[in-house]
Amino acid sequence: MFDLTGKNVVITGSSKGIGKAIAHRMAEAGAQVTISSRKEDLCQQVATEINESLPAGSAGKAFSIPVNINSKESLQNLVDEAHKQLGEIHVLVCNAALNPFFGSSMDIPDDAFDKIMAANIKSNHWLCNMVLPEMKARKDGAIIIISSIGGVRGNPVLGAYSISKAADMQLVRNLAVEHGTDNIRVNAIAPGLIQTNFARALWENPEILERATSRAPLKRIGQPDEIAGAAIMMASKAGTFLTGQTLIIDGGQTIA
Template sequence: PYYGPLAGIEDDQFRKILENNVIANHWLIGFVAPQMIERKDGAIIIVSSIGGLRGSPVIGAYNISKVADFQLARNLAVEYGPYNVRVNCIAPGLIRTDFARALWEDPEMLKRRTATTPLRRIGEPDEIAGAAVFLASQAGSFVTGQSIVVDGGVTI
């Protein structure tokens, strides 16, 4: 990953972030969508981030890639909707995962993050899973092109 202002990012670093976070999603969806279109049923869920909703002087390139995921979901929702294939995003905040370990294992960082979160805690993986289950289930059958934010209220 690249940490710093966008003015300092090298093209190769920017490309790598976009390839990993946007283009890979596009190609993975391309592998499964034809079968969903054929059977006229499916739910595609892209895991994005609340970074796609915010600016950052440190992880701006990452955030750009995550907002691109939102648009990927919206665009594919329009394309695949006539075939009853839904496409949505989940935008997690800080979740207790290996990816975010450096943030939640540091007691001072954790204290700062939870103090600015209305629910005063970080999220757990099963809370992201719950959103995914909803989007994949019959309960979410009229939801497409949306980004569900699961962040304990950080972005309100």
């Protein structure tokens, strides 16, 4: 049920962290995956790393296609190049995001607020609309947006980022309702604190780390690989009746 053989997957922000883990594990499950981020050399490096790690005869393979998610033209190029290299796009994983500001919402500059909303919401909206037509024509497709537990709770230092991640959850619900009749499943994953470079400002801060782990049932932060399995489920036959949902993976942080 978790086999992705024959699936072509586009993954943004997949040169490191959660996106890289998803790409690596999906390739192991048989998918052809794109490694996509702004730095072309890093994308190629990760694609090579994944390909060299796969066993001989594996159906999985990684390709490299750089993208700037803030540019609609660059996103369209990502889709066009994926068609050339992979063929049809069966699965889209919107993982790339940014957060240039850490502090009170009263202090965030307008340009930082606008950057967060554009990169974390509008780019996902653009990219989804670019792949939806072929999914609708095929009557099959899966879209996964990586959100955050910031979207389900308030945060004194990540206000704009949390707003954008809540919006991503609503984007998932809207797309699921609009395109479900064409057998397109759209879901979100909301990770808790994961040990990535993106979240370094959080887990390297002793007070924030203590607050995030002391009351959580598992008493620790997560690793990127611990998000990848859920993405595989959503992309595979195991997730064919799942749509419009946000799966929180946070070691129990939000329930305690």
